[in-house]
Amino acid sequence: MMRNAIRSILRLAAATSLVGALAAPLAAQATPERPKWVPGEVIVKFKEGVGPAQIQQFHSAYNLKTLRRYKLVAAEHLKLPKGWTVERALATLGNLGIIDSISPNYYRYIDAIPNDSQFDQLWGMHNTGQTGGTPDVDIDAPEAWDITTGDANVVVAVIDSGMQLDHPDLAGNLYVNPGEIPGNGIDDDGNGYVDDVHGWDFVANDNDPGPAGGGCGGHGTHTAGTIGAVGNDGLGVAGVNWNVQIMPLRAFKPILVIFCGGDDAALMASVEYHTMMGVRVSSNSWGGTGYNGAMEALIRASKSVFVAAAGNDGRNNDSTPQYPASYDVDGIIAVAANDHNGALASFSNYGASVDVSAPGVGILSTLPTDSWGAFDGTSMATPHVAGIAALLLSVDPNLTVNEMKWDILNGIDAGGLPVLTGGRANAYKALQNALTAPEVAASVTSLSGSTVSPGGSVTYSASVTNTGTVTRTTKVKLYARLADGTEVSLLGPATITLAPGETQSVTQTKTVPAGLAPQDVEVVAQAESDVSFDESTIVYTIVP
Structure with a gap:
């Protein structure tokens, strides 16, 4: 999340005309308390x-x-x-x-500190020491771009304060709903949202997810630019993805003029929307300390890579959780912020419940009114990682959520940081993981039909194979995943040792519970060694 909006107004009142207009009255009065x-x-x-x-x-x-x-x-x-x-x-x-x-x-909040066209200023993408930092403390974007610059078929949902849809550095990568005819006042794709051509505004409940003003300060436009500002166009900046579709979902609005908040109801609706539209990656630069069990369950049911800001309070999330980053959901990647020397940013939250760090100090990106500017915050770190997830899908659209997360968290630059991995996200290394065949491969095959009624049974065979030349100790498990994302263990987790070329397999017959509602149920075989991670999935359709 971006840091304190009041300080940004007082320190850099000239950054935008709106901020300049607000600075004088705000300086003369006490800061109100943010509503919870x-x-x-x-x-x-x-x-x-x-x-x-x-x-x-x-x-x-x-x-x-x-x-x-x-x-x-x-x-x-x-x-x-x-x-x-x-x-x-x-x-x-x-x-x-x-x-x-x-x-x-x-309410969840996003806060901003403006910092000051211009790829040479994007130290988070490619650090040559141009901002006084340590060379190569970056996400190795140019090296990653030698592999892929993204894919226009990949969509990333940005749940934020909206974005400038016609920004010259973003318009080319704006999401377009292929099932909707613009401006005809009809819900052409039957998804419950009329003319949702470019996403949705869950604050005003309309089809214009343009940027909110006031304390929101262009936050959503900025995070969108880090993910997908058009690359190699001779203008402004380049996103982690030169080619991608950005789906803006506005859930934030000015609160008491100076704050930017989004309520859980709108945020949950945004997650449900992008899930319905088949979007597998979202960027979430917001949070708060209030626990919401329904939100946690809904994020789990989205079965997506949900990249979330660790927060800007400079505290340990293990002792004071920050939600949604701290929810116990496999698909969440919680992101801290580091500076251009690779050190944890002074404001960044941390802890073993935070997965990885990414550039979050002095990050230049797009802003409303066809402009660009630099911000600090875990808000800025988060879209770097969401952008990396999108790059992974550009080279392999069949990657599972767990595979993408493993590729990112096991493709880091070591940094001795106080987060789970100890390091910083690296796009190039994550891509190398995604493109390397797993040394221990998992497989699951149905030995019965793909449809079954409650009370009926299914039979399947699962196996793991060491395809390499070295004996590997491997963690394996077999589980069923229901439509709401709930996992039911079928076997394991267990640790086994596989000699080179060795395969171990198991065949199971399971009875479908009599009360199980109609839905698709996945059976997943998983194998994780010290050098690779692999999942194989089959789907059974439960019919009445």
């Missing part, structure tokens, strides 16, 4: 098996209004009856037997 949540609203997740009749009875008994019903998980955004406080709702509704989790509709 939206008054009169909560988000609930129902327990498994709770039916529509029970939910309707719950609504009626407490005079609750449904503002949004989520599809990926059994959760609702609710308006409380008049006179109810959020605290009362948590105490009263949270004890009901049908409720799995309840939380306020928390």
Whole structure:
């Protein structure tokens, strides 16, 4: 996330006309406290098996209004009856037997410090010491670009404050919905959103995800540029991907003029939208300390690479979690920020629950009104890593979420940093991982049909093979993944030793639980050695 917006206004009031206009009155008054949540609203997740009749009875008994019903998980955004406080709702509704989790509709925040066309200033992409830093403390973008500069078929969702859609350095990589006819007022693709040609605004609930003003300060336009500013066009900057589609999903708005906040309901709707549209990578430069079980479940159900900012409080996330970065979801990559010398940025959060670091100090990128500027923050580090994930998909669109995460976290530059990997993200090394055949390969094959009814059975065979010339100790597991992202262990995890050329296999027959709802269920075989990671997947369709 980007750092304190007030300090940015006071220190660099001339950065934009809007900031300049705000600086004088703000300097003369005390800074207001940021609101923690939206008054009169909560988000609930129902327990498994709770039916529509029970939910309707719950609504009626407490005079609750449904503002949004989520599809990926059994959760609702609710308006409380008049006179109810959020605290009362948590105490009263949270004890009901049908409720799995309840939380306020928390605000998450993004904050900015502006720093000061111009690839030679992009030290995070290619560090020659041009900003006084240490040469080669970067993501090795030029080396990665010798392999790929991206693919226009890859889409990255940017859940943020919106972006300037016609920015000269971004317009060429703006997402276009192929199923929608612009401006006809019809929901052509039947996804529930009319004329969503370039994404969606979940604040105004319309099809214009343009940039928010006020305290949002061009945040979304800036993060989008790091992922996918058009490359090799003789203009401005280059993103990690020269070719990509950026899907702007606006969930943030000015709060009390000087802050930029997004509520959990809008953020969850954004995740659900990009999941529905088949987007497998998202950039999330925002967060807060409030836990929301429904949001965690929804991110898990998205089955996507969800790159999240570690936060800018200079604290250990292991002791004070920062959400969504700290949710226990396999697909989340939590990102800290480092400076041009490779040191952890003074403001960056850290800890074993933070996965990796990326450039986050003095990062030049796109800004509204056809401009460019530099910002600090884990907000700036996050899109570097989201951009790397997109590069991986450009060379292998069949990579699984776990494979992409492994490639990134095992393709770092060592730096002795206080994060899980100890190092900094490196695009070139991640790509090399993705392009190298796994030394220990996993395979799973169905020995029965691909459709099955509850109470029926499926049979499959799974194996792991050491394709190399060295004996490998390998962690293996076999699991089923339900539509909501929940994993059910079928075998392991276990550690085995494989001699060169050796294969170990197992055949299982499993009965489908009688109460399992119709859905697609994946069976996944996974093998992780010290030098490679591989997954193989088959899909069974559960029919009534």
